[in-house]
Amino acid sequence: MSSYSEQLSDQNAETRHPSSLDRCLDGLAQLCIIVAGVLMVFLIITFGWLVFGRYILNDTPTWVEQSSLVIVVYITCLGAAAGVRNNSHLSIDFVREGLPALPREIMRYISDLFVTCFGFFMVFQGWHLVMENLSRSIPMIGISESWRAAPLVICGVLMVLFSGVNIVQRLLKSREG
Template sequence: MSSYFDQISDQDAEATPKTLLDRFLDGIAHFCIIVAGVLMVFMVITFGWLVFGRYVLNDTPTWVEQTSLVIVVYITFLGAAAGVRNNSHLAIDFVREGLPAFPREIMRYIADLFVTFFGFFMTWQGWQLVMENLSRPIPIIGFSESWRAAPLVISGVLMVLFSCVNIAQRLLKSREV
């Protein structure tokens, strides 16, 4: 006996068959969400340790704050990259969806191009930050400051990849019609 959600996903799969590339990119986006989720759980546990250490042991672990700042950056940027793949990123859809088909498609291309350019810029600037901060340690935890900038590069590359694939797939669909 299948559940309601299985039936919906089966119907979606029949409506739009996924290519090997789609499954691979969906897997990358899903992996980003899993990593972000695991990091979120780790952050909650470390804050629990912070509260326990401060109020029960009367010995505050100082590393929690700096570690959490690094983790928040990874959670945010990995989630943003997955959002581009899943088309759940920040967008104002009601204006676009209220337009006729042709301008709506043009606006979708424009949105993907903006995400692509933003991803390139984020990758380039993030890479500069990584390279400039290799020898600077994060206070208290001692890791390189580059660890804070690395998610910019990772997320930027993924955003460019995901948005370029969206553009290419949309162009291929329009040629088939």
């Protein structure tokens, strides 16, 4: 049974020499975080404009509410996808990490399989929503309602990619060692 410090040194060895696939996926996750961050700044600015328009100009911009709802979905979905890659989602690791090596690894596979299945579900249902709402427009901003569902497809694809790579890399690592 390996100790936690041995696991950390193994993880540190992996982070010192990441493969080109890992660098690419890490870059993709970082891009998700950057886009979500830029959208967050835009969201703050638009709410500032809403307050300024409402209380200073006495002319409330009506587009802010609907555009904010769309932006929040993008921020949430991109952050969730990046969280899958960075293993930074809320989880209760102490139960899994307290187990012996074999059950711990099985639980990691099960967790990644659940995320992969959920990602497939998001892609399937999100695509259905995108196609169903192409002709409907969002009130006040005049863009297709499909823009609200598109982040589900994007996030689902990224979640399947990130969790699928986790599974494959773990399998390859277990065959080597």
